[in-house]
Amino acid sequence: MKTSLKWIKDLVPGLEVTPQEYTDAMIMSGSKVEFYECQDSDLEKIVVGRIEKIEPHPDADKLVVCQVNVGSETVQIVTGAPNVFENAIVPVVLDGGKVAGGHDGSKTPGGIKIKKGKLRGVESFGMMCSIEELGSTRDMFPEAPEDGIYIFPEGTEIGQDAVKLLGLDDCIVEYEITSNRVDCFGVLGIAREAAATFGKEFKPPVVKETGDSDDVNKYISVEVKDTDLCSRYTARVVKDIKVGPSPEWMQQRLRSQGIRPINNLVDITNYVMVEYGQPMHAYDLSTIEDNKIVVERAKDGDTFVTLDGQERKLDSSVLMICDGKKQVGIAGIMGGENSMITDDVKTMLFEAACFDGANIRVSAKKIGLRTDASGVFEKGLDPNNAIEAMNRACQLVEELGCGTVCGGVVDVYPNKKEPITLPFEPDKYNKILGTDISKDQMLEYFKPLEIKYDEASNTLLIPTFRQDLLSYADIAEEVARFYGYDKIPTTLPKGSSVKGGISDKMKLEKLARNVAEYSGFSQIMTYSFESPKVFDKLMIPSGEKEREAIEISNPLGEDFSIMRTLPLNGMLTSLSTNFNRRNKDVRLYELANVYIPKALPLTELPDEREQFTLGMYGEGADFFTMKGVVNEFLEQAGLNAEEPEYTSEMKVHDRPYLHPGRKADIYYKGTLIGYMGEVHPAVCGNYSIKSRVVVAVLDVPAVLTFSKEKTIKFSGISNFPASTRDISMVVPKDIVVGSIEKAFKNKGGSYLESFDLFDIYEGSQIKEGFKSVAYSLTFRAKDKSLSDDDVNSAMDRILKALEGMGIELRK
């Protein structure tokens, strides 16, 4: 929404403020000003002058030398403009003045200074201006020539301020109006706010009774069939129409709104829409059959040609304006080609109605046609405003002499909207605000807002144009707005304190971040939605559970259309970005959700599972480095009662996106808590990463279950010496060291303190199908020095178990 400041000042006569003062105060009372622009900020010393004499330039064919009378003097100006003639009345910028830009329409911030000078040896003391040089356009001033100096009508007084004469001495203020303040989508609404803000009187136009002795009912009848979508329909008739230009004052106000003046009829409808915030429509009455308007829903499959010549598809939710035989307009959106006003219109039907906002919004979307009118209607208008706008329009018709208004109005308004009353509760308002504003002061604030107080019933009567005032909280805001938000005290809540803090899950996230970061991983954030093509990129075969993803019904495009079921695409995409930008040795992690539907299509909310995902390439990016990071995290998270188990037997998902020989599911106490591995080289290829990539994914909720068990208990330090035994084994290749370690643990007894792998070897000195594995085992007791017998018996048990597995000892 925008308004001219001059227009506002005309409606609030006592208002004397600078644009900045106006803006600051309006913002603080709740009408948010986005910006303002003074049209004349770069225009200086521009007056109206008359060209008295034109002579050719002695040295240039395309230039002429003009003597221009600017009232107080006659100045010589050299110009190349083709459209000048003797006695033409023109805008003239004098020596030392400023224009807004070039005459090609380009604007120069700060303006262009005009100084006297010589053009091809002839002195020139200023410049005659085109409309573009004055900062406007031919769109706003259609009478301006396409390429030349603006020419004023004959008889225009010379010497006066040309900027003022053109109405460019104005400041245009642009507001962000919130959806609850429908009344402020009209200039009158803003002016009412301005009056209340500055404590000045608001003087809206006085609308007089209009119409001759003729009766509108002879010309038209109205039937509203679908009253749920049209709460009010008013119609009046104008005959003996004389189409012509509208007066300069109206044109200037329309221009200030960025609306191009066209002719008196069109201008009046536009003017009233801006002034009252009520869209109007005009039909050529001669096209209306049976002298009848019917308001009803379209039928499924109907088509209709709007006045822009486009055929529109309709359905039964779209409200139409019809005559006795046919459809003549889409209610609140656009009129029809078959009933539009043409230059030879004789009699016209004016419509000011109130349509259901939600329906207009849905219909406009459905038809794909959002107009200025539908944009206003969809906010949900006050039906009481419709008749006022209608009468204002008819008054303007009479004032402008563009026709004869028929007496009377057809007004179909079955359920009149009455103002609501609210109890006046000053204590409640103060309690919400934390203020101590007096009752009388509050009532003062209400007056300019036209909220009336009835002392007998202690109630407030809310005008119907304030549809946003429905409860005591709304009234409290009105009090606060005019008391001043800045004057409300600044305090901290008193009373009962609450224990603040974060949840166990958030503590675990913090821990994950710390472990990841000190291991060199940086945090990333990626989108929750992605393309279904991701599954192909990750080589997940069809039918696999991981493909069962939630679809967004109105996505931004296929690339953002499903909710991710695994976090790898985000990670691999980010690694790919880095790889292809030649960033070396990259380590990344993410903490974010995947979305696992319980059933598809979705009937209840999905399981949102947070995944701790790590990924890396470059130096040190190998399986066991990653395994170390994972183990460190699990240990710190309190999953240290036993060691996590890594197995390459994938029981839940096959995880085809990982290297078949270098992948593992991670279990803790028999529960799957995550997986890790090298990314399959073909998948790396799909992401254009020409390097080995290692990833790990931990399911945060699963880890959290065990993390909660975490207990820290000191188990003492033994003061007795340790005994170590080294064993070297020849092991069949398919036996994993995990099972050897299991044998140590199961058979080593309570004295086995630790064991460390110190060599693993496959090669020429070992027989085919075997590998050499060497461990160092440490034994210690808490309460005694171990004897050789103690250690030997433990070793015997271990060796026996190893032999049972087909493992030979190397001597």
Place this chain on the structure above:
Amino acid sequence: MKDKLQEIKEKALEQIKAAEGAETLNDIRVAILGKKGELTGILKAMKDVSPEDRPKVGQMVNETREAIEAKLAEAKAAFEKAEMEARLKHEKIDVTLPAKKLKAGHRHPNTIALEEIENIFIGMGYEVVEGPEVEYDYYNFEALNIPANHPAKDEQDTFYINKDILLRTQTSSCQVHMMEQGKLPIRMIAPGRVFRSDEVDATHSPSFHQVEGMAIDKDITFSDLKGTLAEFAKEMFGEDVKVKFRPHHFPFTEPSAEMDVSCFKCHGKGCRFCKGEGWIEILGCGQVHPHVLEMSGIDPNEYQGFAFGVGLERIALLKYEIDDMRLLYENDTRFLSQF
């Protein structure tokens, strides 16, 4: 005897003085104080001294030994000191050589900003909670006073899964979950991901983060809202930051406001950063609408309070002077490593 001792002492001291290193000192010690040393020899000869003179001679011998030992120790310390000084001198390095880089990872700027916000509110007794990202329409809209066909629903360009389930457009849904639990009073903040169908550009992203806040008790007022958020702004942006509350409209709060902070780059003078205005819009807030309280089972005649919502990316972009929102989701390590 006395002279003999004196002679040994003087000779020893002279040798110590002339010694060139710790090893020479050891030789001297062995030669005089060792098992076969001169002074030891004199002690061995004590049996020839008359019994009445023995204590006196013994004392003299000891005095001599102590004097020599003290001198030896002194000389040894001096050699060690000199040696260390020489080594330290040799070990001098060029301290301007480049540092060895620690390879710790970096936290995402969103997280850094979030942790700051969380710490401020935890300090004021707020609990940090979470809510679902895929949410029922009821929690995202209806329970927040945004019924079907309300224009605010359009303004927020919602991603729908079906007619009842959507991707939440605001963390305000967490307000409703919190209130429904019925544990009063409430002081909570709820950070999280939200989604709106905005095309990606320098200032928009279809997925971003908000932090919701809410305080409900018997008498929490709009002035408490002002005080709490002013405190937050000071801690977040600096002690000298000023705040301004402007009336605004949100369906679920009444009265509602937007909070601006004085530009913390130019201190309100107006700069590129605040687009010349001297103020930067930070958050939306207001007193929880009585109807919203009521819908979630809280009696608005007994309880009242405030709520607010902050855009996390907005704070991160402002605070760390990041000029393009896309950088936050591209995850280029050259970007991430600056935080």
